[in-house]
Amino acid sequence: MSLRSKLSVLAIAASLVVPTLAAAQTKMGYVDYQRVMLEVDDGKAAKARLQKWLDARQKEIDAEQEALRKEKETLDKQASAMSEETRVQKATDLQKKVYDLAQKWEKSRGEAAERERKEMEPIIARIDDVIRTIAEREGLGMVFEKRDSGLVYALSQYDLTNEVIRSYNNGKGKAKDAPVAKDAPKK
Template identity: 25%
Template sequence: MKGKILIFTFLTAIFGWSATAQKSFRVGYVDMEYILENVPQYQQASSQLDAKVQEWRKEVEEKKRAIEDMKNQLENERALLTKELIEEREEEIAYQEEQALDYQQKRFGPNGDYMIQKKQLIRPIQDQVFTAVQEISENRNLDMVFDRTANNGMIYADRQYDISDQVLRSINRAANRRQIDSREGRQALEAEENRTVEQDAKIAEENQEVQEKRNEREALLAERQRQRDSIKAAKQKELEARRAKIIEERQRRIDSIRAIRARKDTIN
């Protein structure tokens, strides 16, 4: 909905400008994802949320494993159980599956805890971005600023209109001012604030190179983990096949014993 409003506003402004052709129309944009990645407060809170997510996923997996164990136990004991006991076990398994699905939706559904806390995490940063955008727009005489990561239909934008670094700089300045209470710290902050946009851009480029190297390393680690998971899954599949074979052989022996007993009863 927000993206549609931006499109409508943008087109209205463009058409109005085209009709009058009396003044230049200045547009800027921000990259919200880039800003979030470089705000320390957001990264810290995001790490805490990621830790919670890992706990929730672990709980979901534990519930799934418990259900799988119940299913395997039922299959192993099915031949020795009455029809009523089998039905009772199956109903319990179905109930536990329903509970596990409800829990998963509660945590990761569209209205689950993850989405709610994610929105709560982003909202304060968005407020800071809007404040910074307003200030920068006034200083640079911009007519419109929008987010290139939103659903606004932007397929190209010249880098010169990107004010993400200025927004990020404004947010970090505000945060630093709140934290610094020493003379040396204030002097260092003043020196940082006196840097030009070009100097900031160079520093940002260097940080980007560091981030790219970090991403490459994380991708390599992820690929190694994927290979380990693949090997583990193959071993698990082989183990399950062996278990199924054992259960099948056990069932054949039980059927054979029952057949022998049935023949004896017939003879007697």
């Protein structure tokens, strides 16, 4: 083998080994983001506001559903006394109301998802800032999300979740006022 071939092989081997060694020396951590979202004070408050809104919408839809059920019972009882044309018209009207209610329920689900996104967006941004602050302070090269990163196992000493929750709730690295979506209902 010529000197040039030996140097090429050595260069290729070095290019494979050096990043591996660097990665082996990089400090890492992980965070259970779902748990953080559920346990930080702002996350709890946002979930409570969202649940209150959802409960009100559900109560409204349940009331309309009950009214339609009663209307159907009335139609069923009176159907034999009605003309064919009247019965068909009332059944068609009832079907339209059921369809409209189903559309309202579907729209409500979309609104709920949008409200949740708006409520959580500022909280997520602040959580990310807290994680970044902790990572920089601890000299961590990488911080993984526990559930979505493909992380199968890690020692608990690398879990930053409790520290993120504590730092977030204590206000380290956060604005004075808790983040709230711009269109969030007032308390």
